[in-house]
Amino acid sequence: MSGDRVAGVAGADTPARLFQLLSLLQTPREWPGAELAERLGVSRRTVRRDIDRLRDLGYPVRASRGALGGYRLVAGKAMPPLVLDDEEAVAIAVGLRAGAGHAVEGVEEASVRALAKLEQVLPARLRHRVSALQIATTALTSGDGASIAPETLTVMASAAAGHERLRFAYRAGDGTQSRRLTEPYRLVSTGRRWYLVAFDIDREDWRTFRVDRVSDPFATGARFLPRELPQGDAAEYIRQSMRRGRHQSYALDVTFAAPAEFVTARLPSTLGTVEPLDANHCRLRGTVSDSIEWLAVRLAVADCDFTVSAPRELVDCVRELGARLTRASAPPARGNGPDPSPAGA
Structure with missing residues (x-):
């Protein structure tokens, strides 16, 4: 740069x-x-x-x-390396850090990889400017998952990419604290949260870790030869782990009045498989363990019409949510609503 x-x-x-x-x-x-x-x-x-x-x-x-x-x-067939001046590098780093703390769908993993690469080569004076800008600003909106320090994601992403063992403190769901030594495999975003898929050295088995429960991660410098993940795909491994970890799961069946590519780009892959029915309709089927309320809201913001066939609990929740939103959008009855005049008028 x-x-x-x-x-x-x-x-x-x-x-x-x-x-x-x-x-x-x-x-x-x-x-x-x-x-x-x-x-x-x-x-x-x-x-x-x-x-x-x-x-x-x-x-x-x-x-x-x-x-x-x-x-x-001009644009070519491949992406060549970019040369950035100080202001450009700081602007990109601030933007990536602002989005990395939440599991933003679509480009979340690529964003973290890019942030890890950029921060690896940022001079100390630019790192200070990036940190100062982030501390001095507050986002008006945030994701619907837990906030995560960008440094946590970049350390994990770098360790996984470099096949370097990762040590961190972890807080389990019941509050139990432990220290873990792992061989990180992949970071996965579910749309609300980040998860780390890794081989736990002490337990001699594969584990998933919620990244918002991780603290003090650091790469040990010890290299490892990547193991073969049992499911072969990190997202599928997370999906199965979530099913095992919840008491109740649901068979999801939803039809959308939109092309399969449109819906796939707007929903997390953990919900299931989107299959095209024709050029303008598709069907989502899978087994999920998320809360019914979150599923209803998540489907509603997919920006297209849809029909829920299963589970029954989701059908009822969507109906209730639709009625509530309809009531909220209706104008108040004359004489019963709040005074529309501005304060002090």
């Missing part, structure tokens, strides 16, 4: 000059060759050679001819 404004760099070595050239090109505009040469303090011929080097590294640089022609970085 380039921390300062790009200035003349006559005499700079080629790698440093390439990074500075890349930083300029990543600004969304057309750069005339003469202006790039002036900024970098080199000849236009050197600029052309450096452009060719960037192309060899996979950066899709397009050149246009004419009096107004120049160079522009």
Whole structure:
């Protein structure tokens, strides 16, 4: 990441000059060759050679001819590395940290991986700015799950990606405290909470851990060869663990008046499998252990019409919720509602 404004760099070595050239090109505009040469303090011929080097590294640089022609970085087939200045790096880190504390659906795991990579290379002075900004701001809205420190997620994500043993303190559902030494496999978001799937060294078995009950996680530095997960898929393992851990589960059967791709993108995968019925309808079936009230609300915010066939408890809950929302949206009877005039009028 380039921390300062790009200035003349006559005499700079080629790698440093390439990074500075890349930083300029990543600004969304057309750069005339003469202006790039002036900024970098080199000849236009050197600029052309450096452009060719960037192309060899996979950066899709397009050149246009004419009096107004120049160079522009365009979208390619693969995502090349980005060069960020200080302000851009801080802005991205703050945004990722703000969203990482809740299990936001859709890109939650990718966001945590990106945050872990970014914070690994942030200079100390930028880390301080990111932390100060987050402390000084408060979100008006939040997710419907427990809040989690972004540092907890990034430490876990880095340990899992690097196949490094992870030690942490854990509070069980009954309040029992323990210390765990694990081989982290994968972080999974259910839409409300984060879970860690890991092999527990002391118990010699696979375990799931609610991340909001984890404290003081740190990577030990000891590497491990990843084991094969029994279910083969971390999300499926979490789903089965939740079924075993709850006293009551429900067979879910819901039909949506929307394409399968639309519904899949808006509901957590832990609810079950979405199967297309036709181009504009699909069906969700699965076994769930979440609260009936949460299921009703979660389905309602999927942003499409749906019909619940099972379980019966969910049918009743959706009907009651719909009636309550209808009453809430109806205008109050004249003379019975609160005085609509502003206070002090």
